[in-house]
Amino acid sequence: MLKNLFAPLQGYTTGIYRKAHAEIFGGVDAYYTPFLRIENGKPREKDLRDLEIANAECANSRCTDIAEENAREIPQIIANSVDEFKILADALIAKGYMEIDFNMGCPFPMQVNRHRGAGILNDKQTVQEIMDEIRKLSSVTNGTAPAMAKVTAPIKFSVKMRLGQDAPDEAFALLPILNEAPLSQITLHPRLGKQQYKGAIDFKSFEKFYEECRHPLVYNGDITTVSQICEMERRYPKLAGVMIGRGLLAKPSLAAEYKGMRDINCAAPLNSNTHQNLLGKLFQMHQVIFDHACKTNQGDSQILSHVQSFWEYLEPSIPKKNFKKIKKAGKLSEYQEAIMEMRGLS
Template identity: 45%
Template structure:
């Protein structure tokens, strides 16, 4: 029987924040490492929220890898300085974000068609910071899969710890099918440990990918874990949670996140309600539709909590 691969929790802006990560690690687990949503420079400085999100005291019990996104070396250096100040030794560089406003400024997957810019960014990171370890999260390209293949000679010669590949194009964003043939072409020539990321919603999905690509170093999951927070645990232990166990963990998970955001947010009930509705956007896609609709329509915390109790039984 094939041994299980390590599962890494993909970063999703607005969802996998420090409060969520800590609660998930405590109540579900099964995840080897959590990646932060990318830290970026805006108007010449790093957002205070991003600084708070990556502090070690806000991520207790979590193996955390901070991620940055930058269109040039100067912005990257500003973010790396923050990571060093916070005590991190591992840094992930985002070459995969498909958000058009960022991509058109050569951030994320928007940089993939420009190999010289990628070379400048990555070689500067490695040369300037020999004490840090760098990985790259990327897509097959912005316009076509040939872009990632054109970058492989550069990537293969750099001392990266690993590469995470989401086999879509940037211009697709999250639409359409993943391109497994494009992934396979990259996989066959990649000399670094390679982690697969994209459209893994069930244990069977993970097993299918790991059997097709037996040299994978790991699996990264984002939306699949937001939908079923037990997915990594169920894969690692080889069987699903009982319905009773799952319901109890979901109750604890929700209560923990609700309480922590209640302590953090200063905008009162309305801000907390908005944040908690976000919590349910992916979670339990097969849950009772009436209760989920009531959650999203609620305009008071009392009606929200009643709808949650109805959903979780």
């Protein structure tokens, strides 16, 4: 069975979202956080606060499981130099995290232009320096960070990347460096950074990477159905897992459906998650997020900015009339009225 990993999406997979999804839908083996980045020479405070929301339920850090299924929460960092990487990694290690993911795949110009995310893929020297730092931090005896004094087991590092920013050659030029690094896994999205999320996926290059990569490899990109997960499992028997972002936002039951079907037959028809059951769980999850937004924000506009986005990728699952009312609501009372009206349909 392939691992199902929840990809991070800035502004959507917040701490409270991850916690609620794990409790209500489940099926996910690990939740990756939106990336932690440097701001004014130190870890961005907003990103650190988001980690704290689900921290008390996180198996990866100093406490217990994020949910009954033992899903892990893995923080992701983005950096353009070994110095930035060290600052961010040290901050997470100090908080008790034992797994850290390094983002070399973010395609958005704001990060790429700062030599972060996919923008670092054409810089072999910087990637080598960061992999050397990972080698140090992965060893308890050789760790140099002050926080390492508290560490009693090796820190695990993974990488999420693209084929390159401008050409697939960039990923293959880095592969010898990555193969020699002590990584727990590599997640590959087989597009270029300049494509962002458009254009065809380069399966030919993915297959080449799959054959040459020495680490457990996870596939990421355009997974939206159980049949697609099953096809990846059939097509790539050595594949460690799939990382799903928008597909899980659009259908939060996707990972659980895959696990339920896999025990019987990957080609079996779905019968455990009807549309009505999905809506019922969506309302449960929404209530958790809504209550949290009301407790942590003031004023209608702030609260609405946090709860309206919950429905954005779910548009195909709910009636168009209800979706329009939710999206157009400018007051909290209008929003609640739209939700109550939709709940009457479930």
